[in-house]
Amino acid sequence: MRSLEFKGRDIVSIEDFSREEINYILNISKSMEQLASQGSNMLKGKILATLFFEPSTRTRLSFEAAMLKLGGAAIGFAEAEVTSVRKGENLADTIRAVENYADVIALRHPLDGAAKLAAEFSKVPILNAGSGSEEHPTQALMDLYTIQKEKGRIDGLKIALVGDLRYGRTVHSLAYALSLYNIELYLISPESLKMRKEVIHSVEKKISVFEGTNLEDVIPQVDVLYVTRIQKERFPDAAEYAKVKGTYKVDLKLLKNAKTDMIILHPLPRVDEISAEVDSAPQARYFQQVRNGLVVRMALLALVLGAVK
Numbered sequence: 641m642r643s644l645e646f647k648g649r650d651i652v653s654i655e656d657f658s659r660e661e662i663n664y665i666l667n668i669s670k671s672m673e674q675l676a677s678q679g680s681n682m683l684k685g686k687i688l689a690t691l692f693f694e695p696s697t698r699t700r701l702s703f704e705a706a707m708l709k710l711g712g713a714a715i716g717f718a719e720a721e722v723t724s725v726r727k728g729e730n731l732a733d734t735i736r737a738v739e740n741y742a743d744v745i746a747l748r749h750p751l752d753g754a755a756k757l758a759a760e761f762s763k764v765p766i767l768n769a770g771s772g773s774e775e776h777p778t779q780a781l782m783d784l785y786t787i788q789k790e791k792g793r794i795d796g797l798k799i800a801l802v803g804d805l806r807y808g809r810t811v812h813s814l815a816y817a818l819s820l821y822n823i824e825l826y827l828i829s830p831e832s833l834k835m836r837k838e839v840i841h842s843v844e845k846k847i848s849v850f851e852g853t854n855l856e857d858v859i860p861q862v863d864v865l866y867v868t869r870i871q872k873e874r875f876p877d878a879a880e881y882a883k884v885k886g887t888y889k890v891d892l893k894l895l896k897n898a899k900t901d902m903i904i905l906h907p908l909p910r911v912d913e914i915s916a917e918v919d920s921a922p923q924a925r926y927f928q929q930v931r932n933g934l935v936v937r938m939a940l941l942a943l944v945l946g947a948v949k
Protein backbone atom coordinates (compact mmCIF):
# COMPACT_ATOMS: atom_id res chain seq x y z
CA MET A 641 0.00 0.00 0.00
CA ARG A 642 1.18 3.52 -0.80
CA SER A 643 2.01 5.65 2.19
CA LEU A 644 -0.25 8.57 3.08
CA GLU A 645 2.12 11.21 1.81
CA PHE A 646 0.48 14.17 0.11
CA LYS A 647 3.16 16.85 0.29
CA GLY A 648 4.30 17.86 -3.19
CA ARG A 649 1.82 15.54 -4.92
CA ASP A 650 -0.09 16.37 -8.08
CA ILE A 651 -3.82 15.76 -8.22
CA VAL A 652 -4.21 14.90 -11.87
CA SER A 653 -6.39 11.79 -11.89
CA ILE A 654 -8.56 10.39 -9.12
CA GLU A 655 -7.26 6.97 -10.22
CA ASP A 656 -3.94 7.84 -8.56
CA PHE A 657 -5.61 7.70 -5.13
CA SER A 658 -6.50 4.70 -2.97
CA ARG A 659 -9.65 4.41 -0.90
CA GLU A 660 -7.58 4.96 2.22
CA GLU A 661 -6.13 8.17 0.79
CA ILE A 662 -9.53 9.45 -0.31
CA ASN A 663 -11.00 8.76 3.12
CA TYR A 664 -8.08 10.62 4.64
CA ILE A 665 -8.73 13.66 2.40
CA LEU A 666 -12.42 13.55 3.40
CA ASN A 667 -11.45 13.53 7.09
CA ILE A 668 -9.09 16.49 6.68
CA SER A 669 -11.87 18.29 4.77
CA LYS A 670 -14.14 17.82 7.77
CA SER A 671 -11.55 19.39 10.03
CA MET A 672 -11.51 22.41 7.67
CA GLU A 673 -15.20 23.21 8.35
CA GLN A 674 -14.30 25.28 11.39
CA LEU A 675 -11.40 27.05 9.66
CA ALA A 676 -13.71 27.91 6.74
CA SER A 677 -15.72 30.11 9.09
CA GLN A 678 -12.89 31.35 11.33
CA GLY A 679 -10.02 31.65 8.87
CA SER A 680 -6.44 30.50 9.54
CA ASN A 681 -2.82 31.41 8.84
CA MET A 682 -1.82 27.87 8.00
CA LEU A 683 -0.66 28.78 4.46
CA LYS A 684 0.64 32.28 5.16
CA GLY A 685 3.26 33.26 2.59
CA LYS A 686 2.14 30.61 0.09
CA ILE A 687 0.80 31.48 -3.35
CA LEU A 688 -1.73 29.61 -5.48
CA ALA A 689 -1.82 30.31 -9.23
CA THR A 690 -5.15 29.58 -10.95
CA LEU A 691 -4.58 29.12 -14.70
CA PHE A 692 -8.02 28.80 -16.28
CA PHE A 693 -8.07 28.35 -20.04
CA GLU A 694 -11.82 27.59 -19.94
CA PRO A 695 -14.86 29.23 -18.32
CA SER A 696 -15.49 28.62 -14.62
CA THR A 697 -17.30 30.22 -11.71
CA ARG A 698 -17.21 27.84 -8.76
CA THR A 699 -14.02 25.91 -9.30
CA ARG A 700 -11.76 28.94 -9.69
CA LEU A 701 -13.40 31.05 -7.01
CA SER A 702 -13.48 28.17 -4.54
CA PHE A 703 -9.78 27.41 -5.06
CA GLU A 704 -8.95 31.07 -4.53
CA ALA A 705 -11.28 31.42 -1.54
CA ALA A 706 -9.81 28.23 -0.03
CA MET A 707 -6.30 29.68 -0.30
CA LEU A 708 -7.37 33.01 1.23
CA LYS A 709 -9.19 31.28 4.09
CA LEU A 710 -5.92 29.53 4.98
CA GLY A 711 -3.97 32.78 4.97
CA GLY A 712 -2.31 32.34 1.57
CA ALA A 713 -2.63 34.42 -1.57
CA ALA A 714 -3.96 33.74 -5.06
CA ILE A 715 -2.87 34.98 -8.49
CA GLY A 716 -3.90 33.87 -11.96
CA PHE A 717 -6.07 34.36 -14.99
CA ALA A 718 -9.50 33.27 -16.09
CA GLU A 719 -9.11 34.25 -19.69
CA ALA A 720 -6.19 32.87 -21.70
CA GLU A 721 -6.75 35.57 -24.34
CA VAL A 722 -5.06 38.16 -22.10
CA THR A 723 -1.91 36.06 -21.54
CA SER A 724 1.17 35.20 -23.61
CA VAL A 725 -0.71 32.13 -24.86
CA ARG A 726 -2.17 34.62 -27.32
CA LYS A 727 1.38 35.20 -28.58
CA GLY A 728 1.81 31.48 -29.18
CA GLU A 729 3.29 30.33 -25.87
CA ASN A 730 2.74 26.62 -25.21
CA LEU A 731 1.43 25.13 -21.98
CA ALA A 732 4.78 23.68 -20.91
CA ASP A 733 6.44 27.10 -21.12
CA THR A 734 3.55 28.79 -19.30
CA ILE A 735 3.92 26.27 -16.47
CA ARG A 736 7.71 26.70 -16.31
CA ALA A 737 7.20 30.44 -15.91
CA VAL A 738 4.38 30.33 -13.37
CA GLU A 739 6.12 27.81 -11.10
CA ASN A 740 8.58 30.60 -10.26
CA TYR A 741 5.82 32.71 -8.74
CA ALA A 742 3.56 30.10 -7.17
CA ASP A 743 3.79 27.22 -4.68
CA VAL A 744 0.87 25.34 -6.25
CA ILE A 745 -1.01 25.60 -9.55
CA ALA A 746 -4.70 24.87 -10.26
CA LEU A 747 -5.14 24.32 -14.00
CA ARG A 748 -8.27 24.12 -16.14
CA HIS A 749 -7.75 23.37 -19.80
CA PRO A 750 -9.95 22.35 -22.77
CA LEU A 751 -7.68 19.46 -23.79
CA ASP A 752 -7.63 15.95 -22.36
CA GLY A 753 -4.13 15.25 -21.03
CA ALA A 754 -3.32 18.91 -20.30
CA ALA A 755 -3.05 18.43 -16.53
CA LYS A 756 -0.83 15.38 -16.97
CA LEU A 757 1.45 17.29 -19.31
CA ALA A 758 1.60 20.25 -16.91
CA ALA A 759 2.50 17.91 -14.04
CA GLU A 760 5.38 16.47 -16.05
CA PHE A 761 6.89 19.92 -16.45
CA SER A 762 5.99 21.54 -13.14
CA LYS A 763 8.20 21.63 -10.07
CA VAL A 764 5.19 22.63 -7.94
CA PRO A 765 2.04 20.52 -7.43
CA ILE A 766 -0.57 20.65 -10.21
CA LEU A 767 -4.21 20.44 -9.17
CA ASN A 768 -6.34 19.40 -12.15
CA ALA A 769 -9.36 21.71 -12.13
CA GLY A 770 -10.79 20.08 -15.27
CA SER A 771 -8.91 18.60 -18.23
CA GLY A 772 -11.08 18.51 -21.36
CA SER A 773 -13.80 15.90 -21.06
CA GLU A 774 -11.39 13.58 -19.28
CA GLU A 775 -11.37 14.22 -15.52
CA HIS A 776 -12.19 16.66 -12.73
CA PRO A 777 -10.76 14.96 -9.63
CA THR A 778 -11.28 17.72 -7.06
CA GLN A 779 -14.97 17.86 -8.02
CA ALA A 780 -15.21 14.10 -7.40
CA LEU A 781 -13.72 14.58 -3.93
CA MET A 782 -16.29 17.23 -3.04
CA ASP A 783 -19.04 15.00 -4.44
CA LEU A 784 -17.89 12.14 -2.20
CA TYR A 785 -17.63 14.50 0.76
CA THR A 786 -21.20 15.65 0.14
CA ILE A 787 -22.53 12.08 -0.13
CA GLN A 788 -20.72 11.06 3.07
CA LYS A 789 -21.95 14.13 4.93
CA GLU A 790 -25.56 13.92 3.77
CA LYS A 791 -26.05 10.13 3.86
CA GLY A 792 -23.59 9.30 6.67
CA ARG A 793 -21.80 6.74 4.46
CA ILE A 794 -20.89 5.88 0.89
CA ASP A 795 -20.86 2.07 1.12
CA GLY A 796 -24.19 0.38 0.52
CA LEU A 797 -25.73 3.16 -1.57
CA LYS A 798 -27.34 3.04 -5.01
CA ILE A 799 -26.04 5.96 -7.00
CA ALA A 800 -27.25 7.17 -10.42
CA LEU A 801 -25.16 9.37 -12.71
CA VAL A 802 -27.46 11.03 -15.23
CA GLY A 803 -26.96 13.09 -18.38
CA ASP A 804 -23.82 13.55 -20.43
CA LEU A 805 -21.61 10.64 -19.40
CA ARG A 806 -19.49 10.89 -22.54
CA TYR A 807 -18.25 14.47 -22.45
CA GLY A 808 -18.86 15.23 -18.75
CA ARG A 809 -15.52 15.09 -16.92
CA THR A 810 -17.00 15.18 -13.41
CA VAL A 811 -18.78 11.83 -13.91
CA HIS A 812 -15.58 10.16 -15.10
CA SER A 813 -13.67 11.09 -11.96
CA LEU A 814 -16.68 10.33 -9.78
CA ALA A 815 -17.23 6.87 -11.30
CA TYR A 816 -13.57 5.96 -10.73
CA ALA A 817 -13.77 7.17 -7.13
CA LEU A 818 -17.08 5.42 -6.40
CA SER A 819 -15.68 2.13 -7.67
CA LEU A 820 -13.50 2.06 -4.55
CA TYR A 821 -16.65 1.79 -2.41
CA ASN A 822 -19.21 -0.94 -2.12
CA ILE A 823 -21.96 0.71 -4.16
CA GLU A 824 -24.30 0.00 -7.09
CA LEU A 825 -23.83 2.40 -9.98
CA TYR A 826 -26.61 3.31 -12.43
CA LEU A 827 -25.51 5.11 -15.57
CA ILE A 828 -28.38 6.90 -17.32
CA SER A 829 -27.72 8.74 -20.57
CA PRO A 830 -28.88 9.06 -24.16
CA GLU A 831 -27.40 6.27 -26.32
CA SER A 832 -24.97 8.72 -27.97
CA LEU A 833 -23.68 10.01 -24.62
CA LYS A 834 -22.97 6.70 -22.86
CA MET A 835 -20.13 6.51 -20.36
CA ARG A 836 -16.69 6.30 -21.98
CA LYS A 837 -15.53 2.73 -22.57
CA GLU A 838 -12.27 3.07 -20.64
CA VAL A 839 -14.16 4.27 -17.56
CA ILE A 840 -16.75 1.46 -17.76
CA HIS A 841 -14.05 -1.18 -18.19
CA SER A 842 -12.17 0.00 -15.12
CA VAL A 843 -15.23 0.52 -12.93
CA GLU A 844 -17.16 -2.67 -13.69
CA LYS A 845 -14.22 -4.79 -12.55
CA LYS A 846 -14.90 -3.54 -9.04
CA ILE A 847 -18.62 -2.77 -8.65
CA SER A 848 -21.94 -3.58 -10.33
CA VAL A 849 -22.86 -1.17 -13.07
CA PHE A 850 -26.25 -0.86 -14.82
CA GLU A 851 -26.49 1.17 -17.99
CA GLY A 852 -29.77 2.57 -19.29
CA THR A 853 -31.51 5.47 -20.97
CA ASN A 854 -34.66 5.79 -18.88
CA LEU A 855 -34.50 7.86 -15.71
CA GLU A 856 -38.06 7.03 -14.55
CA ASP A 857 -37.10 3.33 -14.28
CA VAL A 858 -34.33 3.87 -11.74
CA ILE A 859 -35.75 6.78 -9.74
CA PRO A 860 -37.58 4.66 -7.12
CA GLN A 861 -34.43 2.75 -6.17
CA VAL A 862 -31.65 5.27 -5.96
CA ASP A 863 -30.21 7.00 -2.88
CA VAL A 864 -28.19 9.58 -4.78
CA LEU A 865 -29.19 11.20 -8.07
CA TYR A 866 -26.19 12.96 -9.67
CA VAL A 867 -27.45 15.08 -12.55
CA THR A 868 -25.18 16.66 -15.18
CA ARG A 869 -25.41 19.24 -17.92
CA ILE A 870 -25.19 18.13 -21.55
CA GLN A 871 -21.76 19.56 -22.45
CA LYS A 872 -22.79 21.57 -25.49
CA GLU A 873 -19.31 23.07 -26.03
CA ARG A 874 -17.71 19.64 -26.51
CA PHE A 875 -19.97 18.41 -29.31
CA PRO A 876 -18.17 18.25 -32.63
CA ASP A 877 -21.48 18.86 -34.40
CA ALA A 878 -24.36 21.21 -33.42
CA ALA A 879 -26.92 18.85 -34.97
CA GLU A 880 -25.80 16.07 -32.61
CA TYR A 881 -26.33 18.39 -29.65
CA ALA A 882 -29.80 19.36 -30.88
CA LYS A 883 -30.81 15.66 -30.82
CA VAL A 884 -30.05 15.18 -27.12
CA LYS A 885 -30.71 18.67 -25.74
CA GLY A 886 -33.27 18.58 -22.93
CA THR A 887 -33.36 14.74 -22.76
CA TYR A 888 -33.70 14.67 -18.98
CA LYS A 889 -35.62 16.99 -16.73
CA VAL A 890 -35.74 16.45 -13.00
CA ASP A 891 -38.97 18.02 -11.77
CA LEU A 892 -41.38 17.54 -8.86
CA LYS A 893 -43.47 15.09 -10.87
CA LEU A 894 -40.46 12.79 -11.31
CA LEU A 895 -39.58 13.11 -7.61
CA LYS A 896 -43.00 11.73 -6.57
CA ASN A 897 -41.57 8.26 -7.19
CA ALA A 898 -38.25 8.89 -5.47
CA LYS A 899 -37.21 7.81 -1.97
CA THR A 900 -37.93 10.65 0.45
CA ASP A 901 -34.34 10.54 1.68
CA MET A 902 -32.81 10.48 -1.79
CA ILE A 903 -30.41 13.37 -2.41
CA ILE A 904 -29.95 15.27 -5.68
CA LEU A 905 -26.46 16.51 -6.59
CA HIS A 906 -25.22 18.48 -9.62
CA PRO A 907 -21.72 19.85 -10.21
CA LEU A 908 -23.33 23.00 -11.67
CA PRO A 909 -23.80 25.03 -13.80
CA ARG A 910 -27.25 23.69 -14.65
CA VAL A 911 -29.11 24.65 -17.77
CA ASP A 912 -32.55 23.02 -17.83
CA GLU A 913 -31.93 19.52 -16.47
CA ILE A 914 -33.23 20.36 -12.97
CA SER A 915 -36.31 22.61 -12.80
CA ALA A 916 -36.16 25.57 -10.45
CA GLU A 917 -39.14 24.13 -8.52
CA VAL A 918 -36.83 21.33 -7.29
CA ASP A 919 -34.54 23.82 -5.50
CA SER A 920 -36.85 23.90 -2.49
CA ALA A 921 -37.55 20.14 -2.50
CA PRO A 922 -36.15 18.24 0.52
CA GLN A 923 -33.89 16.20 -1.75
CA ALA A 924 -32.00 19.15 -3.28
CA ARG A 925 -28.39 19.35 -2.10
CA TYR A 926 -26.54 20.98 -5.01
CA PHE A 927 -25.98 24.30 -3.27
CA GLN A 928 -24.65 22.58 -0.11
CA GLN A 929 -22.36 20.71 -2.50
CA VAL A 930 -20.89 24.08 -3.58
CA ARG A 931 -20.08 24.96 0.04
CA ASN A 932 -18.43 21.58 0.49
CA GLY A 933 -16.12 22.41 -2.42
CA LEU A 934 -14.55 25.11 -0.30
CA VAL A 935 -13.53 22.83 2.58
CA VAL A 936 -12.35 20.05 0.29
CA ARG A 937 -10.13 22.47 -1.64
CA MET A 938 -8.81 23.91 1.64
CA ALA A 939 -7.85 20.36 2.63
CA LEU A 940 -6.17 19.66 -0.71
CA LEU A 941 -4.10 22.86 -0.58
CA ALA A 942 -3.06 22.20 3.02
CA LEU A 943 -2.10 18.60 2.18
CA VAL A 944 -0.08 19.18 -1.00
CA LEU A 945 1.72 22.11 0.62
CA GLY A 946 2.57 19.96 3.64
CA ALA A 947 0.77 22.16 6.18
CA VAL A 948 -1.20 19.18 7.48
CA LYS A 949 -0.02 15.61 7.53
Ligand code: NCD
Nearest residue numbers: 699770809810869907908909
Ligand atom coordinates in the same frame (compact mmCIF):
# COMPACT_ATOMS: atom_id res chain seq x y z
C1 NCD B 1 -18.24 21.23 -14.29
C2 NCD B 1 -17.04 21.27 -15.22
O1 NCD B 1 -16.48 22.32 -15.47
O2 NCD B 1 -16.68 20.18 -15.64
N1 NCD B 1 -18.38 22.39 -13.57
C3 NCD B 1 -17.72 22.49 -12.36
O3 NCD B 1 -16.52 22.51 -12.29
N2 NCD B 1 -18.47 22.50 -11.27
C4 NCD B 1 -19.49 20.75 -14.93
C5 NCD B 1 -20.02 21.44 -16.16
O4 NCD B 1 -19.43 22.36 -16.70
O5 NCD B 1 -21.11 21.02 -16.59
